[in-house]
Amino acid sequence: MTDVQTQVAGDERIKHRSRFREALIRPELGGIIGTILVFAMFLIFAGDSGMFNSQGVLNWGQISAQFMIIAVGACLLMIAGEFDLSVGSMIGFAGMLIAIFSVTLGWPVWMAIIVTFVIALAIGALNGYIVVRTGLPSFIVTLAFLFILRGFAIYLPQTIERKTIIGGVSDAAQGDWLAAVFGGKILTGLFQWLGDNGWIAVFERGTRKGQPVVDGLPMLVVWAIVLVIVGHVILTKTRFGNWIFAAGGDAEAARNSGVPVNRVKILMFMFTAFCATVFAACQVMEFGGAGSDRGLLKEFEAIIAVVIGGALLTGGYGSVIGAALGALIFGVVQQGLFFAGVESSLFRVFLGLILLFAVILNTYIRRIITGER
Amino acid sequence: MTSSQPLIRMQNIEKHFGSVIALAGVSVDIYPGECHCLLGDNGAGKSTFIKTMSGVHKPTKGDILFEGQPMYFADPRDAIAAGIATVHQHLAMIPLMSVSRNFFMGNEPLRKIGPFRFFDHDYANRVTMEEMRKMGINLRGPEQAVGTLSGGERQTVAIARAVHFGAKVLILDEPTSALGVRQTANVLATIDKVRKQGVAVVFITHNVRHALAVGDRFTVLNRGQTLGTAKRGEISAEELQDMMAGGQELATLEGSLGGTV
Numbered sequence: 001m002t003d004v005q006t007q008v009a010g011d012e013r014i015k016h017r018s019r020f021r022e023a024l025i026r027p028e029l030g031g032i033i034g035t036i037l038v039f040a041m042f043l044i045f046a047g048d049s050g051m052f053n054s055q056g057v058l059n060w061g062q063i064s065a066q067f068m069i070i071a072v073g074a075c076l077l078m079i080a081g082e083f084d085l086s087v088g089s090m091i092g093f094a095g096m097l098i099a100i101f102s103v104t105l106g107w108p109v110w111m112a113i114i115v116t117f118v119i120a121l122a123i124g125a126l127n128g129y130i131v132v133r134t135g136l137p138s139f140i141v142t143l144a145f146l147f148i149l150r151g152f153a154i155y156l157p158q159t160i161e162r163k164t165i166i167g168g169v170s171d172a173a174q175g176d177w178l179a180a181v182f183g184g185k186i187l188t189g190l191f192q193w194l195g196d197n198g199w200i201a202v203f204e205r206g207t208r209k210g211q212p213v214v215d216g217l218p219m220l221v222v223w224a225i226v227l228v229i230v231g232h233v234i235l236t237k238t239r240f241g242n243w244i245f246a247a248g249g250d251a252e253a254a255r256n257s258g259v260p261v262n263r264v265k266i267l268m269f270m271f272t273a274f275c276a277t278v279f280a281a282c283q284v285m286e287f288g289g290a291g292s293d294r295g296l297l298k299e300f301e302a303i304i305a306v307v308i309g310g311a312l313l314t315g316g317y318g319s320v321i322g323a324a325l326g327a328l329i330f331g332v333v334q335q336g337l338f339f340a341g342v343e344s345s346l347f348r349v350f351l352g353l354i355l356l357f358a359v360i361l362n363t364y365i366r367r368i369i370t371g372e373r
Numbered sequence: 374m375t376s377s378q379p380l381i382r383m384q385n386i387e388k389h390f391g392s393v394i395a396l397a398g399v400s401v402d403i404y405p406g407e408c409h410c411l412l413g414d415n416g417a418g419k420s421t422f423i424k425t426m427s428g429v430h431k432p433t434k435g436d437i438l439f440e441g442q443p444m445y446f447a448d449p450r451d452a453i454a455a456g457i458a459t460v461h462q463h464l465a466m467i468p469l470m471s472v473s474r475n476f477f478m479g480n481e482p483l484r485k486i487g488p489f490r491f492f493d494h495d496y497a498n499r500v501t502m503e504e505m506r507k508m509g510i511n512l513r514g515p516e517q518a519v520g521t522l523s524g525g526e527r528q529t530v531a532i533a534r535a536v537h538f539g540a541k542v543l544i545l546d547e548p549t550s551a552l553g554v555r556q557t558a559n560v561l562a563t564i565d566k567v568r569k570q571g572v573a574v575v576f577i578t579h580n581v582r583h584a585l586a587v588g589d590r591f592t593v594l595n596r597g598q599t600l601g602t603a604k605r606g607e608i609s610a611e612e613l614q615d616m617m618a619g620g621q622e623l624a625t626l627e628g629s630l631g632g633t634v
């Protein structure tokens with residue numbers, strides 16, 4: 001690469017650009033600036049409200065992690081050139097399946113979770129198969145599944161249990177190894193140590209006196225971090241990642257170059273379904289039950305996070321790190337307004353403004369990078 | 374033209390798109406080390422023909438023999454794996470992606486780290502810069518998006534890529550149509566070079582001078598049929614020109630234009 005740079009210096013038609021500027025021009029820039037702004041704002045207006053102590057961080061951290069889990073799936077799918085509007089319904093449907101299998105049918109929770117994942121992946125594959133076979137816009141195909149899956153998420157518990165909420169998963173999940181993967185906590189020792197040293201809050205009295213208020217890192221957050229890292233590495237550092245960009249950039253050109261476009265797209269629909277099911281499993285374990293209306297509108301929140309993160313709605317361009325930052329902005333703003341004591345309906349106003357700002361900035365940067373005209 | 378056995382034998386290839394008969398029984402043999410020029414007017418079926426050769430289309434009828442064996446390409450991947458690289462007329466480049474990602478699209482070099490295999494970006498970047506330099510194009514960097522290149526530069530990337538991966542057959546569909554003088558000369562020189570290495574080149578062009586500069590044999594297509602194949606030296610530029618235009622009409626046209634066409 002060094003010889004490349006010296007050669008470049010010799011081309012008189014290229015204006016010199018500083019390193020700093022080069023480093024700035026990246027797809028995630030909108031997300032990075034948005035994140036800095038949002039944190040700066042809440043540090044000023046809600047810095048002493050408890051938003052940045054251990055419980056506060058856990059609070060918005062968890063909300064952000066939820067957004068991140070579905071944003072990673074939506075991001076890779078969008079870069080591959082497709083949308084999935086059935087993410088929210090899939091969350092409700094998959095959660096309901098886990099609850100029905102484990103509570104109503106009495107299966108062990110690990111089995112309920114595995115079977116649910118298999119069903120969700122099959123539905124994701126079906127979504128993808130219909131899209132690549134018919135050539136219909138994924139917008140329409142997944143809109144159909146938005147209704148179908150939500151319908152089942154309401155119909156199943158109503159016919160089986162005559163209600164739209166199924167509880168009792170917590171009892172069933174006691175001691176279950178796979179339930180702990182979604183509902184457990186890790187690093188409890190570290191948090192105890194932090195508490196013992198007085199760096200995070202501990203209970204002052206009661207039976208848990210001396211234990212830290214936040215006693216571990218929830219698996220939800222672990223899943224979010226792992227998915228973001230894995231998604232980022234796959235997208236930028238592997239052959240499959242190149243195929244994802246190519247499939248979304250120009251499916252025909254990609255096919256002519258030997259990229260198995262259909263397989264890539266179907267796998268990405270399955271991955272989105274996987275992420276939705278991870279979200280659902282974590283939620284069911286956290287609440288100890290499932291509700292028919294879980295995950296409502298999540299597909300749009302995921303798409304917004306992805307777009308704030310610099311992805312192009314028409315595919316072929318984007319960043320998982322950007323999407324994760326978009327999700328972080330989402331979570332911090334939603335919870336931060338609550339901490340700042342601002343009327344919560346203003347959340348939407350803020351969100352709209354951030355979306356607009358980030359997208360304008362991203363479009364500008366993308367034009368510089370890609371030479372779009 | 375050296376060996377006696379054709380590398381690819383296209384026999385009575387027909388291709389129908391619904392009611393449109395794009396190819397009505399075309400037979401062409403391609404030999405290793407030859408530059409085979411395909412000529413013909415717009416809509417003659419040249420692109421359709423080479424697409425059946427590169428696995429994009431399946432022929433409606435007819436056989437493809439590759440190195441003497443019947444060959445069925447399920448998709449372009451199979452053709453690429455067999456050593457056939459194509460530069461399509463409507464570029465197979467993705468503007469949003471970097472030059473080096475485009476260059477290795479579908480043929481990504483891999484590097485093993487533990488149990489995982491990663492896209493070897495260092496290797497890809499190095500080779501891309503090298504190959505582009507050989508073609509006379511100085512890139513700002515391998516990470517530059519193809520969308521920032523000019524039409525001719527993009528075409529050059531596509532050609533450089535095909536030359537790099539065209540182990541046995543290199544198919545170029547109107548590669549020089551968007552190129553400047555220097556780049557055209559470069560492409561023609563490259564065709565000459567790879568042909569001498571024993572690669573078969575299928576070269577589609579509307580420009581008779583370009584065809585005569587490098588071609589060993591010339592096949593003219595007209596409305597989905599071959600008007601025959603001629604060897605180098607057996608045919609003049611005027612004859613080729615006339616055949617492409619389908620005979621008489623051009624003679625009258627040429628008269629009125631003062632022989633400039």
Ligand SMILES: Nc1ncnc2c1ncn2[C@@H]1O[C@H](COP(=O)(O)OP(=O)(O)OP(=O)(O)O)[C@@H](O)[C@H]1O
Nearest residue numbers: 390393395413414415416417418419420421422462
């Ligand atoms: N996918 C397709 N569907 C329907 N008709 C097609 C398709 N591809 C090509 N054709 C038709 O087949 C005929 C031959 O087209 P082709 O692209 O092979 O011509 P060509 O010789 O490459 O022309 P040009 O010199 O303009 O590139 C045209 O009449 C075209 O309309």
Ligand SMILES: [Mg+2]
Nearest residue numbers: 419420421462
């Ligand atoms: Mg053509």
